[in-house]
Amino acid sequence: MIKLRLNNLLFSDVAMMATVGLMLPILPIYLIEKIPDANIQNITFAYSLYFISAVIFYWIYSAFLQHKKPWLRKQLGLIAGSLIIAAAPLGYITSQSMESIFLVQLIFGMGMGFFKASWRVVIKDIIKPDNKTFQKIHQLVVVLALAIAATIGGYIAYIFGYTILIQTMIYIALIGTILNLLSFHINPKK
Amino acid sequence: MGQWLRLLLEGEFIYITAIGLIAPIFSIFLRDTIFDATLLTIGIAEGIFLLTLAILRPFTQLTTQKDAKGWRTQHFFWYGGLLVVLVPFLYLLARDMIDIYVIQMLYGLGIAFCEPAWIRMTDLTCKIRTSTNWEQFNTVGTLLAAGMAALAGYVAHNYGIKPLFIFIGTMLAFTIIGMNAIYYKLCLYQVKK
Numbered sequence: 001m002i003k004l005r006l007n008n009l010l011f012s013d014v015a016m017m018a019t020v021g022l023m024l025p026i027l028p029i030y031l032i033e034k035i036p037d038a039n040i041q042n043i044t045f046a047y048s049l050y051f052i053s054a055v056i057f058y059w060i061y062s063a064f065l066q067h068k069k070p071w072l073r074k075q076l077g078l079i080a081g082s083l084i085i086a087a088a089p090l091g092y093i094t095s096q097s098m099e100s101i102f103l104v105q106l107i108f109g110m111g112m113g114f115f116k117a118s119w120r121v122v123i124k125d126i127i128k129p130d131n132k133t134f135q136k137i138h139q140l141v142v143v144l145a146l147a148i149a150a151t152i153g154g155y156i157a158y159i160f161g162y163t164i165l166i167q168t169m170i171y172i173a174l175i176g177t178i179l180n181l182l183s184f185h186i187n188p189k190k
Numbered sequence: 191m192g193q194w195l196r197l198l199l200e201g202e203f204i205y206i207t208a209i210g211l212i213a214p215i216f217s218i219f220l221r222d223t224i225f226d227a228t229l230l231t232i233g234i235a236e237g238i239f240l241l242t243l244a245i246l247r248p249f250t251q252l253t254t255q256k257d258a259k260g261w262r263t264q265h266f267f268w269y270g271g272l273l274v275v276l277v278p279f280l281y282l283l284a285r286d287m288i289d290i291y292v293i294q295m296l297y298g299l300g301i302a303f304c305e306p307a308w309i310r311m312t313d314l315t316c317k318i319r320t321s322t323n324w325e326q327f328n329t330v331g332t333l334l335a336a337g338m339a340a341l342a343g344y345v346a347h348n349y350g351i352k353p354l355f356i357f358i359g360t361m362l363a364f365t366i367i368g369m370n371a372i373y374y375k376l377c378l379y380q381v382k383k
Contacts, residue, residue: 025236026229028218040218044343047214048336055332136251140244147240154233 006126008183009119010138012078014145015176016085016115019169020108021149023089026157034162035098042098046105053109054116061117074118078180081115084108086173089166122183212278212358214339219351224287231287235294242298247305254306263306264373270303271366278359282352304366307373 023030027047031038065073088111091104127134156165220227220235254263273296280293345354 025217025233028214029221029229029232032218032221039347040215041343041347043218044214044346045340047343048339051332051336051339055329055336059329136248140248143240143244143247147237147244150240151233151237154228154230154236157233158228158230 002126005183005185006123006134008179009123009126010141012082012176012179012183013119013138014141015172015179016082016112017142018145018149019085019089019173019176020112021146022153022156022165022169022172023092025150026154030092030157030162031098031101035095035101037098038101046098046101049102049105050109050112053106054112055109057110057113058117059113061114062121065117065121070121074121075180075184077114077118078122079177079184081111081113081118082173082177082180084111085115086170086177087111089169089173092166093163212342212355213335215342215346215351215354218346219281219355220287220290222351224284224290226287227290231290235287235290238291239294239298242295243302246299246302250302250306251309254310260310260373263310264370266303267307267370267373270300270305270307271370273297273300274304275359275363275366276300278355278362282355307369311369311373 028040028043031043031046061077065077067073084107088104088108091100091107095101095104123134153165153168156168217232220232250266254266257263277293277297277300280296281290284290284293342354345357
């Protein structure tokens with residue numbers, strides 16, 4: 001049971017990283033092609049907004065997890081974070097200006113911050129913190145997933161267009177959300 | 191010891207800064223300067239870097255795991271550092287996407303070779319300063335990279351991408367030399383004594 005939960009969590013993280021990895025390398029080109037007021041300066045700003053938002057919300061949610069009902073909050077954080085990650089790519093299609101892209105990046109980062117903060121705490125409950133094997137497997141699988149996602153993302157955008165790419169991102173994030181739901185575990189004692 | 195730790199942290203942050211400068215404008219640079227760059231080939235280029243890193247990382251970590259004195263790790267660091275420094279200059283010399291693929295492979299190789307030394311130094315730092323941990327390293331590093339990405343956009347927009355790459359290459363060269371010196375002082379000098 002624990003092994004199944006661990007696998008679900010590992011692959012949910014892989015799914016979330018793959019969602020980001022599909023678009024991240026070609027995002028600047030997408031913005032230049034689709035958004036009228038995009039230039040190098042505001043594209044790089046949008047790029048950095050995602051990371052800033054992810055880090056800030058990671059620490060905010062980590063602090064929030066430590067108070068009432070942490071067992072529920074961390075699992076809800078996992079699901080809420082992955083749902084936000086699944087919904088955020090829709091903003092790329094609907095955005096017509098760089099201001100709305102900034103907002104999308106902020107929301108995307110918020111989802112990733114919630115997800116990562118909860119994911120780390122849930123994993124720490126299941127395995128010992130000094131479990132090097134899991135850490136190494138996780139590191140390897142995530143980098144491999146990012147490598148494959150970058151290539152597939154480029155391929156999908158080139159052959160089928162950006163709309164299909166964004167749909168793929170949403171589907172992968174939804175698969176990650178389902179895996180998170182499967183790993184939901186009620187244990188008020190912890 | 192305190193000054194070496196501070197230098198180590200600064201060195202690591204300068205390195206992250208340099209990487210943060212390249213990442214967001216890389217695809218625009220390819221699209222503007224390489225004639226056969228498409229969405230597909232840009233995705234493949236990014237994939238090649240990550241795949242090289244993923245394949246080589248376990249081997250370099252395994253090779254340096256039983257390196258009690260740290261000499262082997264330092265050799266890896268020299269060669270890896272040299273490759274990483276060369277990468278921004280090689281981007282400027284690239285003519286087609288095949289060149290870019292080879293450079294991305296070298297970049298992955300360089301990072302995989304440098305990593306054991308960084309892990310060794312950071313582990314030592316964390317042992318000495320218990321308040322410093324991996325999460326804090328990651329947070330500050332990510333924020334710095336994000337800030338630098340925005341700065342890179344400003345520089346590239348006003349002065350062009352090529353001067354930015356030359357600046358990044360020079361910055362990386364100084365950082366790697368400095369970090370090699372710190373590695374010697376932190377990890378090897380103690381063993382020799």
